Amino acid sequence: MSFPWAKQYEPKAPLMRYLDEKLPLPRFLYNAVGGGYPVPRNLNYWWNFGVLAGFCLVLQIVTGVILAMHFAANAGVAFNSVEHIMRDVNWGWMLRYAHANGASFFFIVIYIHIFRGFFYGSYKAPREMVWLLGVVIFLLLMATAFMGYVLPWGQMSFWGAKVITGLFGAIPIVGEPIQIWLLGGYAPDNAALNRFFSLHFLLPFVIAGVVILHIWALHIPGSSNPTGVEIKSESDTIPFHPYYTAKDGFGLGVFLIAYCLMVFFLPNFMGHPDNYIPANPLSTPAHIVPEWYFWPFYAILRAFTADILFVPAKLLGVLAMFSSILVWFFLPWLDKSPVRSGHYRPVFKKFFWVLVVDMAVLFYCGGAPAEEPYVMLSQIATAYYFLHFLVILPIVSMIERPNPLPFSITEAVLGSDDKAVMAANATPAT
């Protein structure tokens, strides 16, 4: 990117001038998240969640690295080492609860971030690459969290790992060898625990790398905004710093309040009691459920209960579960409406809210036992999920008549009153 009016970095102190010559890192930061990055002036609070996601990643890496100093990745002692962290390590209970709840809040933030993208059409050109990288981050995040949950080696760790790796067994012919290769055995045991720990340590840093690409790709066209109208002139933008740093600071405060309430007052609320029972391959829990953030996809997996011709139900479920996320990759080409923002798309907007309700139903069913009426409910919700992305969105984008768009961001903020526009144009950008 670069908007011609973007402010230029001018080092004043001799040290900064020296640095700028040898390693222009301050310049890089200035242009990325400082005064040198012009941003639409009308971003609402839904735009806070990207920065919050970045904060969660740092939080998980910091707490995780310290936990790893005390954790022992061995099936015989992993559970005990987590209790050692909880009881004997100074502030160990806080670290562990911060990390476990940090994972949950990471997903809350990411889900909001993704649904922000759905509503405001953030996946559309010229930001397809940003969106694709985002979906990659989400997949990596799911893999990371799944393997992290195995580490404390409780009952749900073990049985969750068994069920999820068992999914690969549904693939014809090569499925079983793949499953054994992934686990390093026939069932999760020491080999699996060790490699999961190694990968759980590695993947967050891979995520950090993809996050850098995600932001790099974003900075080429610049941020979108709630109107979906692209930036036309300088009056449409404000520098990231101090405007959005101040706004993100406030958002971070609100986030931390919610997060710390859970960490300090309800730290096990989002967990499962069975994970305080040491893993026992001989005793199957009554209901095996993954962590809450996988429930929608777990519901889709379990919705396929009937074979079709020669395709077994389990394979259908696995295909559907993976496809349910993979369709997100194709979103920029499925929804061809030239209008980005859902505000100006009357038909799309209604279906968006149906999708939100549909996801809520899938959430609910994924956490419930595999009994009626939950199975039937999840089947309806699954049908809608696929129809929404693959049938409804493309058709709506062809036949819908969008409402008139504002001429520019400035007009959307200030009204088309000429005087107001001029006043805004005259505003010095700090």
Place this chain on the structure above:
Amino acid sequence: MIRLIGFFVGVAFTVAVLWAFATGAYTAATEPAAPTAEHEFHRTPRPLHLASDGPFGRWDLQQLQRGYQVYKEVCSACHSLKYVAFRDLAQLGYTEAEVKATAASWTVPGIDPVTGETNTRPGTPTDYFPSPFPNDIAARAANNNAIPPDLSLMTKARHDGAAYVHSLLTGYQDQPAELLKKFPDAKTGPGLHYNPYFANLNLAMAPPLSDDQVTYADGTKATVDQMATDVAAFLTWTAEPSLIKRKQTGWAVMIFLVFATILAWFAKKQVWAPITPKRPKKD
């Protein structure tokens, strides 16, 4: 092209899942799921209020000491408490000498320093609570083929932990006649005991408590309900000794965060003031 392929993939998944729905609905209509005894007679725990509950919770040290006494005199015959060390009892308000004395009243496995043979010795504060059985096989053999689980984490390992322990210990009863009439096959087996709070209604633990089983030092009357409440409170502590410290830390953190967030709000308002349009009056 992508949209065409997508359309067919979407329709395929929809047809497949609706087919599953149809077969499921047909089965549900023709052969409704048979009711089970667990389904109809299982009860969720009755509410239990402990001093440690809620954001302002505090330990009731008197109660924790009574709970420890119940564990020591009753439950420890069958249940271990392996994540708790005797030294931890200092947190219940015992003096150093009392901790030493109570540790010494337990027998822990040891090694003879001369011959190297395994033996037993009195406990010291750094020892952990010993297991009553040498191994799982012995535990099963003594308990109708069920292993009495370690109790350290029990109140975190069940929904409504402390309330569950209390309800379980006070919930033993005769099998209701109604249940036997409806489910003749569900008769409680030999060596098992009917308890509607247990997941499958029949457990291998005989009712462990009876009135006046222990004599409390503080004069509290040892009813079954009292002992069950006290031991549930004690097990809340064993499951998370840092519980109260956690909540207190939480308050300090919240006060700081709320203050910082209010400041951040005003900072944001001030930074944005010059570019925030005054809402134009209706013209």
